[in-house]
Amino acid sequence: xxxxxxxxxxxxxxxxxxxxxxxxxxxxxxxxxxxxxxxxxxxxxxxxxxxxxxxxxxxxxxxxx
Amino acid sequence: xxxxxxxxxxxxxxxxxxxxxxxxxxxxxxxxxxxxxxxxxxxxxxxxxxxxxxxxxxxxxxxxxxxxxxxxxxxxxxxxxxxxxxxxxxxxxxxxxxxxxxxxxxxxxxxxxxxxxxxxxxxxxxxxxxxxxxxxxxxxxxxxxxxxxxxxxxxxxxxxxxxxxxxxxxxxxxxxxxxxxxxxxxxxxxxxxxxxxxxxxxxxxxxxxxxxxxxxxxxxxxxxxxxxxxxxxxxxxxxxxxxxxxxxxxxxxxxxxxxxxxxxxxxxxxxxxxxxxxxxxxxxxxxxxxxxxxxxxxxxxxxxxxxxxxxxxxxxxxxxxxxxxxxxxxxxxxxxxxxxxxxxxxxxxxxxxxxxxxxxxxxxxxxxxxxxxxxxxxxxxxxxxxxxxxxxxxxxxxxxxxxxxxxxxxxx
Numbered sequence: 001x002x003x004x005x006x007x008x009x010x011x012x013x014x015x016x017x018x019x020x021x022x023x024x025x026x027x028x029x030x031x032x033x034x035x036x037x038x039x040x041x042x043x044x045x046x047x048x049x050x051x052x053x054x055x056x057x058x059x060x061x062x063x064x065x
Numbered sequence: 066x067x068x069x070x071x072x073x074x075x076x077x078x079x080x081x082x083x084x085x086x087x088x089x090x091x092x093x094x095x096x097x098x099x100x101x102x103x104x105x106x107x108x109x110x111x112x113x114x115x116x117x118x119x120x121x122x123x124x125x126x127x128x129x130x131x132x133x134x135x136x137x138x139x140x141x142x143x144x145x146x147x148x149x150x151x152x153x154x155x156x157x158x159x160x161x162x163x164x165x166x167x168x169x170x171x172x173x174x175x176x177x178x179x180x181x182x183x184x185x186x187x188x189x190x191x192x193x194x195x196x197x198x199x200x201x202x203x204x205x206x207x208x209x210x211x212x213x214x215x216x217x218x219x220x221x222x223x224x225x226x227x228x229x230x231x232x233x234x235x236x237x238x239x240x241x242x243x244x245x246x247x248x249x250x251x252x253x254x255x256x257x258x259x260x261x262x263x264x265x266x267x268x269x270x271x272x273x274x275x276x277x278x279x280x281x282x283x284x285x286x287x288x289x290x291x292x293x294x295x296x297x298x299x300x301x302x303x304x305x306x307x308x309x310x311x312x313x314x315x316x317x318x319x320x321x322x323x324x325x326x327x328x329x330x331x332x333x334x335x336x337x338x339x340x341x342x343x344x345x346x347x348x349x350x351x352x353x354x355x356x357x358x359x360x361x362x363x364x365x366x367x368x369x370x371x372x373x374x375x376x377x378x379x380x381x382x383x384x385x386x387x388x389x390x391x392x393x394x395x396x397x398x399x400x401x402x403x404x405x406x407x408x409x410x411x412x413x414x415x416x417x418x419x420x421x422x423x424x425x426x427x428x429x430x431x432x433x434x435x436x437x438x439x440x441x442x443x444x445x446x447x448x449x450x451x452x453x454x455x456x457x458x459x460x461x462x463x464x465x466x467x468x469x470x471x472x473x474x475x476x477x
Contacts, residue, residue, distance in 0.1 A: 008135075010418070010419065011174070011178075012416065012426065013426070013427060014411065014412070016179075017179075017347060018409060025180065027178060027180060028171065028175055028178055029174055029177075029178040029427060051409040051410055054412060055409060055411055055412055056412055057412040057414060057416075057418045057422075058135075058418060058419070
């Protein structure tokens with residue numbers, strides 16, 4: 001599974017707060033992978049990734065199986 | 066409430082849509098505005114709310130509120146209060162649209178980023194303990210007067226570099242402003258006076274720093290040395306920025322804290338859950354922002370004729386996205402009408418959404434998390450200290466309780 005974040009990200013911070021193992025923030029509060037390449041989600045973090053997807057008010061996060 | 070299905074709107078007929086006459090500025094019983102939002106959402110996806118000299122469209126469900134936030138090119142922030150399409154104040158960057166909006170946000174974002182708030186957290190925690198400590202042996206307090214008004218104000222002033230001794234001055238201005246913001250004509254004069262006095266204060270603060278370097282921890286010296294399109298920010302913009310930071314930074318956190326502690330006073334099982342596992346406090350804060358959102362609705366001005374969720378909107382119309390309706394819409398949420406203390410998929414609109422999402426959100430949620438954590442460490446059990454009906458300020462100005470009497474046992 002891969003996870004990517006589009007430029008719709010407005011820096012709410014709920015994704016990297018919920019999953020600091022997967023994501024982090026830049027100096028303005030946007031997720032660092034905003035508008036960038038997808039990242040790999042380890043097998044044991046797939047449920048967490050689904051929660052992360054569901055926590056974004058901008059629907060900026062998508063998962064690719 | 067529902068008078069007819071047609072009405073005059075700017076000389077044009079509104080058809081196929083209920084017309085109502087709600088006043089969202091009135092003080093009502095605690096919880097009345099969320100109940101009203103539920104009723105409105107379940108009775109119709111949209112309606113036209115008509116008042117004496119005008120009216121506006123209200124969209125009650127999650128899908129439409131989300132689309133309003135996601136389409137800022139159609140839904141302008143020029144006015145965010147639909148009952149006042151041309152307000153006497155201008156919040157910067159709140160009421161600025163693209164392309165300028167993001168330039169202002171990029172100046173302000175780093176100051177209120179999660180990293181900056183992480184750095185400020187130990188100081189906030191110390192301030193918080195300083196307010197709680199003297200309250201503990203008393204066994205009771207008015208939570209709002211003695212804590213919720215003071216802690217966020219002191220924390221905010223410290224974060225922007227203004228001495229805490231100004232706390233009372235600020236809380237007075239903020240109260241007076243929100244007395245008029247929600248559309249209550251009786252509050253209009255106080256709102257205008259508070260705006261004038263705040264501007265005088267900021268003018269003096271800025272004058273004392275002009276020409277100086279950026280001083281660490283001092284927002285004003287930072288703003289004075291910031292540039293917009295390679296030019297310094299002009300005086301009016303600086304004052305508009307300072308005003309909105311003050312208003313948005315002080316009143317809102319007070320209100321959310323009070324609703325959260327009211328909930329905890331009534332739910333010992335949730336207090337226990339947070340004491341047993343403080344890691345879930347941030348989730349409980351988010352659920353408070355969803356379930357007890359203080360934003361009844363969010364206004365926008367329509368920039369061009371368009372059809373939106375079955376309604377023909379005209380350029381210049383005002384719309385109101387019913388955030389309180391969206392945040393509990395069962396079409397979107399599982400257990401929509403339950404406070405789920407560790408809810409994880411929580412994409413609520415309690416901080417709005419889209420480019421104008423709340424600048425101070427990282428400060429607000431950190432203040433709330435610290436307040437709950439520190440309070441429960443020393444006052445793990447508490448309850449309401451009144452049988453009287455608690456009242457909340459009208460949703461037009463954002464809901465807020467005026468008092469919250471609490472009591473607890475004191476060890477001899």
